[in-house]
Amino acid sequence: MKFQENQHFSHKHILNALKLDIGEEIDCNACEKPITDPLHGCNSCHYYLHDECLNTPRSLQHICHPSHPLTLLPNPTYSSRSFSCNACGSEGNAFSFSCAHCEFDLHIYCAKLPVKIFIDKHPHELKLLFNSPCKDENVVFVCDVCHGTVNRDNWVYYCSHCDFGTHSNCTTGYVTRKEEGNSSQSGNEYLMESTARKVEQIEAYNKAQEKLMAATLKAQIQAEGSRAVLDLVDSGSHRKYYYY
Template identity: 85%
Template sequence: MKFQDNQHFSHKHILNALKLDIGEEIDCNACENPITDPLHGCNSCHYYLHDECLNTPRSLQHICHPSHPLTLLPNPTYSSRSFSCNACGSEGNAFSFSCAHCEFDLHIHCAKLPAKILIDKHPHELNLLFNSPYKDENVVFVCDECHGTANRDNWVYYCSQCDFGTHSNCATGNLTRKEGSSSSQTRKEDLMSSTARKIEEIEAYNEAQEKLMAARLKAQISVQGRRAALDLIDGGSHRKYYYY
């Protein structure tokens, strides 16, 4: 598939159609999630976008915020240089759909969430809700995926028939970048943790095998000792001798 070079409003240089090298890991400067082919980017600035993010519309009229249209911003305009997403509650440092009048902000992937979704852990469709499904303010929403809580005004996917619900990010697998670390770094840490667990499992298995072998050897020595004692008692009458 051939892609044309693009001059995107978020970057001063032309973004060229690129292809990832095998094993290469980079994050999208728009949504902060890992990039898979195809993508556009500027290698000199290390600026890269999913093609889907590249083609995100400049404005959006979202059902969750009907009073004003949301404008696509390449960077947060707050003094902190970050924003808190009104959908998932996570911090964002890159693209957002924003309403300056209301200080309302969404990650671009949150703004595109489907109204209904199916996940492996539940047989029914989950509906997207823009706030807690519980009317009682004293009842806290607990995610059935990660078992964490959600604020009352965070978006959740919910099945009212089963009282089953998840954070929007847990249902879709969107993982926003943590402050001070990239998703690739997080994946490396997960890999190191997984490797450490495997080493511990191997060491535990080897230790168990050594204990088992020691127990067998001890049992064999005990059996041989008993046989030797019997030989001394009965003068070896139970033995069979062979003469050649």
């Protein structure tokens, strides 16, 4: 069943809004994960995208890679036709956020990982780190969920209080808690909101300063006006005597 059409940069044909048939299973050509409704696709090419993947921005300034913006690519540009994700370390063959200058690549879902999460295997909040928490290069960090080793350059969810950590992709079924602040936000969203809050604070401070300056100026004008009136009264109330 079709609802609307969309021309996406990743595909030469129009992508139509579709609904899956009961029991139908297909994978997204962007994130390579199973699709549930809603979705857009081209049936003639068997090309399908989650609506969320369809609307992924074409570029991203991520806090893990501040030197350059990351560009959304529909296919890896390496000769191997695949990329190794700098977040989770696993291979990808579809969409990626990529920096050509640094050969830095992220799965699109890794780029959207929240900066803080809770999982059922640990009572405390886990924070996203962009490299191993082990300062000693000779120490290998072991995931407390799968018990596999973690590459020093890959992302980790970590509780420093308990020295508990996991691979970024070992947190399936994690929950985020909006009441904890920014727990449900990705790193980039958190940075943008934090910046927005700072801008709002600066604007509020400037407005307060302007009001204070206006009130001070008004008081000065009123004071000067009062003194002028008193001078006029004083000059009119004193009788002048002329002596001959």
